[in-house]
Structures are given as structure tokens and as C-alpha cells.
Amino acid sequence: MSDMVDRRRIPEATVARLPVYQRLLAEMAAARQVTVSSEGLAEVAGVNAAMVRKDLSYLGSYGTRGAGYDVEFLLHQIERELGVDRDWPVVIVGLGNLGTALANSGGFASRGFRVAALVDNDPHRVGQVVAGVTVRDMGALTELVSSRCLAIAVITTPAAAAQDVADRLVAAGIASILNFSPAVLNVPDGVVVRQVDLSTELLVLSFHEGHRQLGPAVAELPAPVA
Amino acid sequence: MSDMVDRRRIPEATVARLPVYQRLLAEMAAARQVTVSSEGLAEVAGVNAAMVRKDLSYLGSYGTRGAGYDVEFLLHQIERELGVDRDWPVVIVGLGNLGTALANSGGFASRGFRVAALVDNDPHRVGQVVAGVTVRDMGALTELVSSRCLAIAVITTPAAAAQDVADRLVAAGIASILNFSPAVLNVPDGVVVRQVDLSTELLVLSFHEGHRQLGPAVAELPAPVA
DNA sequence: AGATGTGAAGCGGTTCACAGCT
DNA sequence: AGCTGTGAACCGCTTCACATCT
Numbered sequence: 157m158s159d160m161v162d163r164r165r166i167p168e169a170t171v172a173r174l175p176v177y178q179r180l181l182a183e184m185a186a187a188r189q190v191t192v193s194s195e196g197l198a199e200v201a202g203v204n205a206a207m208v209r210k211d212l213s214y215l216g217s218y219g220t221r222g223a224g225y226d227v228e229f230l231l232h233q234i235e236r237e238l239g240v241d242r243d244w245p246v247v248i249v250g251l252g253n254l255g256t257a258l259a260n261s262g263g264f265a266s267r268g269f270r271v272a273a274l275v276d277n278d279p280h281r282v283g284q285v286v287a288g289v290t291v292r293d294m295g296a297l298t299e300l301v302s303s304r305c306l307a308i309a310v311i312t313t314p315a316a317a318a319q320d321v322a323d324r325l326v327a328a329g330i331a332s333i334l335n336f337s338p339a340v341l342n343v344p345d346g347v348v349v350r351q352v353d354l355s356t357e358l359l360v361l362s363f364h365e366g367h368r369q370l371g372p373a374v375a376e377l378p379a380p381v382a
Numbered sequence: 383m384s385d386m387v388d389r390r391r392i393p394e395a396t397v398a399r400l401p402v403y404q405r406l407l408a409e410m411a412a413a414r415q416v417t418v419s420s421e422g423l424a425e426v427a428g429v430n431a432a433m434v435r436k437d438l439s440y441l442g443s444y445g446t447r448g449a450g451y452d453v454e455f456l457l458h459q460i461e462r463e464l465g466v467d468r469d470w471p472v473v474i475v476g477l478g479n480l481g482t483a484l485a486n487s488g489g490f491a492s493r494g495f496r497v498a499a500l501v502d503n504d505p506h507r508v509g510q511v512v513a514g515v516t517v518r519d520m521g522a523l524t525e526l527v528s529s530r531c532l533a534i535a536v537i538t539t540p541a542a543a544a545q546d547v548a549d550r551l552v553a554a555g556i557a558s559i560l561n562f563s564p565a566v567l568n569v570p571d572g573v574v575v576r577q578v579d580l581s582t583e584l585l586v587l588s589f590h591e592g593h594r595q596l597g598p599a600v601a602e603l604p605a606p607v608a
Numbered sequence: 609a610g611a612t613g614t615g616a617a618g619c620g621g622t623t624c625a626c627a628g629c630t
Numbered sequence: 631a632g633c634t635g636t637g638a639a640c641c642g643c644t645t646c647a648c649a650t651c652t
Contacts, residue, residue, distance in 0.1 A: 169643060175585040179541075179564055193611065202566045206614095206645055213613055221612045221651040238585050239592035246584070257483035263580040269588075307591050308584065315405075331594070332587040334580075338405055340428045348590045350583045354489040354560075357576045358472070358534065359401040359464050361558040362495075364574045365533050366465035368557070395621060419633065432623055432636095439635055447629040447634045 166237075170211045174234055176201050177211070181231040193224040245272030247306045247330075249321050250313030251281050251291055254336060258312060259287040269308070273300045277317070294324065301328040308332045315339040322349075392463075396437045400460055402427050403437070407457040419450040471498030473532045473556075475547050476539030477507050477517055480562060484538060485513040495534070499526045503543070520550065527554040534558045541565040548575075 180200050184192060194212070198205040212218060212225070215233055219225045235241060246269050248255050258264075259271050271287055277294040284291050292300060300306060309330045311321050318339035325333060331347045338353045406426050410418060420438070424431040438444060438451070441459055445451045461467060472495050474481050484490075485497050497513055503520040510517045518526060526532060535556045537547050544565035551559060557573050564579045 167643070171586055171589050172582075174589070175564075175579075175582040176566060178585070180566075195611085200566065202568065204645065205611095206647095207643090209612060210614080210644080217613070219612050222610045223652070224611065237589065237592075239588040240585070242588075242592070244584075244588055244591070253483035253487045257479035258580060261479045261580075264584070267581045267585060269581075269584050308587050332591050334583050334587060338401075340402060340406075340426065342428065348587060350586060352578055352580070352583055353401075354484060354487075354578070355493040355495075356398075356401040357560050357578055358470075358490070358495050359404070359466070359493060360397055360576060361534050361560060361574060362465040362468075362470055363397050363400070363463065365470070365558050366463075366468070393621070421633085430623065431633095432625090433621090435634060436622080436636075443635070445634050448632045449630070450633065 164214050166214045170214055173201070173203070173207075173211055174238055177208075178231065178234045178238060178240070181227055181234065184227045185231055189227050191224045192227050192230075194219070196224070240268045242268075244269050244308055245304055245306050246270060246308045246310060247273040247275060247297075247300060247304075248310045248312060249275045249294075249297075249325070250311060250317070250337075251276045251278075251284075251286060252312065252314075255310075255312030256286055258310065258336075259289070272304045272306060275300070294321075297324055298328040301325075301330055306330060308334065310334045310336065311341075312336045390440050392440045396440055399427070399429070399433075399437055400464055403434075404457065404460045404464060404466070407453055407460065410453045411457055415453050417450045418453050418456075420445070422450070466494045468494075470495050470534055471530055471532050472496065472534045472536060473499040473501060473523075473526060473530075474536045474538060475501045475520075475523075475551070476537060476543070476563075477502045477504075477510075477512060478538065478540075481536075481538030482512055484536065484562075485515070498530045498532060501526070520547075523550055524554040527551075527556055532556060534560065536560045536562065537567075538562045 177197065180197065194205045194208040198208045201208065215237055218230055218233055246264060248259055248271060251259070251274055259274060264271050271289055274286055274289050274291045275294055275297055276282060276291050281291050282293045307330065309325045309332070311318050311333060313321055315337045318335060318337040319341060322333060322341045322343055326343055326347055333341065333343070333347065333349045335341055335349055335351050336353065338355055341349050343349055403423065406423065420431045420434040424434045427434065441463055444456055444459055472490060474485055474497060477485070477500055485500060490497050497515055500512055500515050500517045501520055501523055502508060502517050507517050508519045533556065535551045537544050537559060539547055541563045544561060544563040545567060548559060548567045548569055552569055552573055559567065559573065559575045561567055561575055561577050562579065564581055567575050569575055
């Protein structure tokens with residue numbers, strides 16, 4: 157009877173897997189695969205089938221018992237949940253090797269993100285055009301965030317500058333930050349930060365290499381949740 | 383009485399935080415700070431003080447009750463645990479924007495890693511010198527791994543090539559892989575894979591942006607842990 | 609029969625609270 | 631008194647097992 161919109165809260169661990177499912181389902185759709193079972197999706201995603209079912213159940217009852225999930229339909233639901241249907245303009249702060257590479261890589265456009273602004277504090281880099289966008293000075297940040305409706309920022313500065321950049325971004329009104337620097341960012345509640353750091357990951361691998369002989373084996377681990 | 387070497391198993395979540403402690407302690411040491419309390423370290427690491435104590439207790443009882451931890455000594459113990467004292471030669475496979483940027487960035491050398499080999503399957507890139515290292519063809523991989531004693535590989539190829547590269551790396555004897563492509567890698571037991579993916583992280587941020595109005599706030603999350 | 613959706617058990621990690629050392 | 635080290639409670643996520651539906 158009750159037709160209440162029973163909005164379930166989606167666990168963070170599930171959110172982190174949705175992008176994986178999205179990619180795999182997109183591949184299946186491109187290959188004209190019509191349906192997929194939790195077992196089939198779990199296989200390629202490298203997880204347990206029960207976990208796939210539980211993850212998908214948070215989005216709704218989109219499967220058909222005895223048959224599986226409709227690939228196109230499920231893909232659409234996941235993309236809606238992830239907000240892929242909207243346009244997400246992104247600002248990259250710090251155009252050294254990494255920032256420049258990310259701006260030029262297809263990583264943003266391929267998933268519906270758009271490099272809308274580039275910012276650096278080095279006068280030599282300001283004015284240069286990277287990936288079709290002119291690099292602006294740090295002072296232009298606040299104005300850029302409001303005029304371009306920027307929601308997401310990527311920090312690719314050295315660690316020493318990261319906290320200052322984060323403070324400016326927060327002051328400018330940005331509430332989602334992807335931090336490629338190894339610095340731990342101190343931000344107010346409500347601001348979402350995800351950390352991606354090369355050297356941290358290398359050190360974790362180094363740890364496992366060093367402890368290899370002891371214990372039987374270390375299995376594959378999911379990515380860091382910043 | 384018992385002087386048994388009671389080798390504790392260190393939880394994966396703890397391992398993922400050790401690099402953070404290492405960096406912060408190194409900063410403190412550079413600033414001539416002699417001791418630090420769990421509370422002090424927790425503050426800058428953005429975690430709970432009890433967690434710091436529990437993490438460090440897995441390494442041994444290196445603190446002094448009533449006083450705290452000796453910065454230099456604790457740093458040394460963590461670095462030994464992480465294997466920073468050893469030399470870790472790394473091979474980067476895929477020298478597009480990202481691979482080239484990583485090779486040139488200080489991210490490796492700053493933490494004791496060394497870019498020992500570069501591999502790409504594009505004939506145009508083979509022979510080029512990046513970061514002082516000559517790019518070799520994919521076919522040279524097996525020989526490079528053994529002759530250079532490579533232990534850790536970084537995959538920065540497009541997603542479509544990543545599984546094939548991983549298979550070659552595993553066949554060549556590499557057992558630690560840092561995967562920057564969004565592909566889910568299928569590897570045998572004993573091979574450690576960590577995933578770092580720009581687009582996945584952006585999608586997680588996109589999810590949170592889209593669900594911002596509902597619920598009070600989403601706090602800062604640890605890295606994914608892969 | 610076949611596959612989903614889900615309560616319940618299991619597990620790992622975090623936090624609490626305090627005993628124990630300096 | 632101060633701060634570490636740690637058992638115990640707590641919490642969230644994963645896995646199991648099976649009721650439920652096609």
C-alpha cells in the first residue's frame with residue numbers, strides 16, 4: 157500500500173563501486189549485451205555476487221528474478237545516481253607536470269566532466285593555453301568559481317601549497333575537492349575531499365614487497381577512499 | 383621470560399596510514415621537533431588519537447608513557463616497516479600524458495623510489511628519453527624485470543591495454559602493480575594491485591554533489607583504499 | 609529451475625574507557 | 631598528573647543462506 161519514497165542511504169563503500177559497475181555496464185552495452193546476472197557482473201568487477209546484488213538493491217529493485225538485470229536500464233539508473241547526466245565543470249589548480257597531463261588526458265571528458273578553468277600561481281604559466289583553456293592567476297579563483305558555477309576542484313600543486321589552495325577553494329564556495337598532493341587537507345564539515353597520492357600508494361606496495369615471504373599472500377585491494 | 387618475536391600482523395587500514403604518519407613525522411623532524419603525542423600526531427593527520435596509538439602499537443611499543451613518542455625514532459621505525467631503507471626500482475608502462483608526467487615528477491625520488499625503466503608499445507615513443515631513461519619496447523619487459531630486479535610496476539596505459547600489460551608483468555615476475563587505468567585487473571593470488579583512478583574519484587565527488595541537499599553533510603573520507 | 613533481494617551472521621576497523629607505566 | 635597501550639564495545643561492510651518471485 158505504502159507508496160512512500162523510501163530513500164535509502166547509500167553506503168560509502170557502495171558509492172565507490174558504482175563507477176566500476178558503470179564502466180563495465182557501458183562496455184557490455186557497447187557490445188550489445190542485453191542482460192547480465194549479478195554473478196556475471198561480479199566476475200568482471202572482481203567482487204562477490206552477493207555484494208553486487210546488495211549494492212544494486214540500494215538503488216532500487218531493478219533486477220528481474222530468474223533473469224538478471226537489463227544492461228541498458230541498469231546503466232541508466234547508475235548514471236543518474238552518479239549524476240553523470242549533469243554537466244560538471246571542473247577547475248584544476250596547479251599546472252605542473254601532473255596538472256597539465258590531467259588537463260590534456262581524456263580522463264575528464266570521457267566521463268562527462270569538463271575542464272572549465274585552470275589556475276596557477278606561477279606568472280610564467282599564467283596566460284598559457286592548456287587543453288584549450290587559458291591559465292589564470294590564483295587571484296581569479298573566486299570570480300571563476302561563481303561565474304563558471306564550478307562545483308569540483310582538482311588540486312595538483314606541491315604539498316606545501318595544497319592547504320592554502322584548499323582554503324581559497326572553500327572560501328570561494330567549492331565543496332568537492334580531489335587532492336593529488338600528499339598533504340592532509342583540513343576543511344570544514346560538508347566539504348568532501350578525496351585523496352589520490354602516488355607516493356602513498358607506492359609506499360603501501362613497498363610495505364607488501366618487504367613483507368612478502370611472511371604469510372601466504374596478500375590479495376587485491378580496492379582503492380583508497382580519501 | 384618469553385623473548386619470542388611476536389610478529390603481529392598489521393591491518394591493511396593501518397598500512398595505508400603509515401605513509402601519512404611518515405610524511406608528518408619527517409616534517410616535524412625537519413622542524414627540530416623532538417617528541418610528539420598521539421594527540422598531536424592525530425591532529426595533523428586528521429584522525430582519532432586512539433587510532434594513532436593503536437596503529438603505532440602494531441609496530442611495537444615505541445612510545446613513552448607520560449611523554450609521547452620520539453619523533454626521529456618513530457620515523458625511523460615506520461620507514462623501516464615501509465621498506466623505505468631499501469632501493470625500489472620501478473618500471474612505468476605507458477608513456478602518454480600521465481606516464482610521462484609521473485616519470486618527470488618528483489613523486490618517485492622524493493620517497494626513495496627510482497624510475498628504472500620505461501616501456502611503451504608505440505614505436506614513436508620507443509627510443510625517446512624521458513626523465514633520463516630511454517623508453518623501451520614492450521618486448522623488452524621480461525628482460526628488464528630480471529636484469530634490473532624490478533619489483534614494482536606502474537601502469538599508465540589506456541584501459542583497453544591494461545589487462546594485457548598486467549599479464550605480461552605477472553609473467554615477467556612482478557608482484558606489485560599500481561594501476562592508474564580504470565580497468566579492473568585480473569591477477570593471480572599473491573600479486574598486489576592498487577588502483578588509482580581519476581575518473582572514478584570524480585564520479586564519487588559527482589555523486590556527493592548531487593546528493594548534497596539531502597542529509598546534513600558528508601565528512602572527509604580516507605583514501606580508498608584499494 | 610534460475611536469479612534477485614535481504615535478514616542474519618561474520619569480520620575488520622574505529623572508538624571508548626581505563627589500566628599501567630613514567 | 632600525563633600519556634601510552636589495549637581489552638571491549640561499537641559500527642559498517644561483506645558474506646552467507648534462503649525466502650521470494652519469474
